[in-house]
Amino acid sequence: MSEAQFFPFMADYATDPTSRAHRGATIYRLLTGVYPLEADISSDRNFDRHVLASILAAAAIDGGPIPKNVGLPGRELAALLEDYFPAVAIKADNGLLHFMCEQDDEVAMIGDLLLERRSTEGKLSGWLAAMVARRAIEPNHLWEDLGLGDRGELSRLLSRHFASLAARNINNMRWKRFIYRTLCENDGLLMCTTPVCTQCNDFNVCFGDESGESRMAERRREVVRQAPGPDIDNRDV
Template sequence: MNITRVADASDGAHTGIATYHLLTGCHPAKADISSDSDFDRHVLASIVAAAAMEAEPIFDKVGLSSDELAALLEQNFPSIRIEDEKLLLHCKRDESDEVAMVRDLLFAQRSTEGDTGRWLAAMIARRAIEPNHLWEDLGLRDRGELARLLRRHFAPLAARNINNMRWKRFFYRILCEDDGLVICTMPVCTQCTDFNLCFGDESGQSRMAERRRDALLQAPAPVTAGGWTS
């Protein structure tokens, strides 16, 4: 099965859940994120699962090269064996100037060492160009998880969002300010007609939430999906 579709299902939400379950062994709603390491694995699995719901190759949708994605899976989900030939072609990261700017901003503001922060800078930047709220396109369960992610791995940048601006708007505001540009001429945000675009509600249902409460994920044994097996 092509790795661009980790589960062959017409229901995109179910595809994401199946991918998350394949990686972690549990349903996303039941993930234990009490420790930082568990939280990091939850975030990485969520981003990969969100990307699996879309049409392009997963490494394109998560903003990593095929080698980086393979290393991420090996380091964080060692029970997964990579069998899909597309992850073995050493495809380079393909990113636009816009994605690269956000990635560089995040990378420069890292507060943790190691591969995870580096991968997350690229992954967040790539998912930020998708159309939904950023926490949704990262596959997270709510905006609070995104705030925790940014405070943990990009603390200096997160600390600058003192007014709780929407994160994507905040990233671009910082990029403009750091370049000496003025993106808003209003002296007070509450007087601006675009206030809701910057500070509006970001609540909603997770993209991977099950659409029927009584439909529980039944993981087949053995599990095989998109060139990965556990």
């Protein structure tokens, strides 16, 4: 199941090689009505919706089945879209509703950790636990693979929905590194051989800079650079 099948309104973009570079920002806009940097995320509800749209957009530009990329069975993903993006027409056929995700042990362990520490009630925190866990096995900074604008948005997400876990990161360790370290500690394992972080050769791996340009903004800029003429919509997203 492709992103075009899951998001039928994206069909016109599926075979357009130029639009692939900024598909993430485009999908975000089609879900929410605005580009990511135009979004008002001042309220918790708007922020949650921003997070979900960001993850869906990041999953779509990765290619392949979106349920698999976000770690949610098709029926759960359809319910999420109905709750948070009701204006979007979703093709809820049997292929979508019965799509099941094969979850590996690593994703399951991260998901269980998040579920144990969730601080908000309802379906959303369960969906986010699964989605964050799945995106955590991607190779980039966690905030990047969630499609978020920066590390601060990830910190806000974790502090809001998984507060007790976020509160333990008192030394501002990189979030992905912190999550894996927490898993090891919970199992009685030692992730590090150096008792003091400042004496470790891998200090920058855990505590180094996590800034940078978001993937969607980077892709949008790429399109602007490659545009053949002045007619391209060059809004910075």
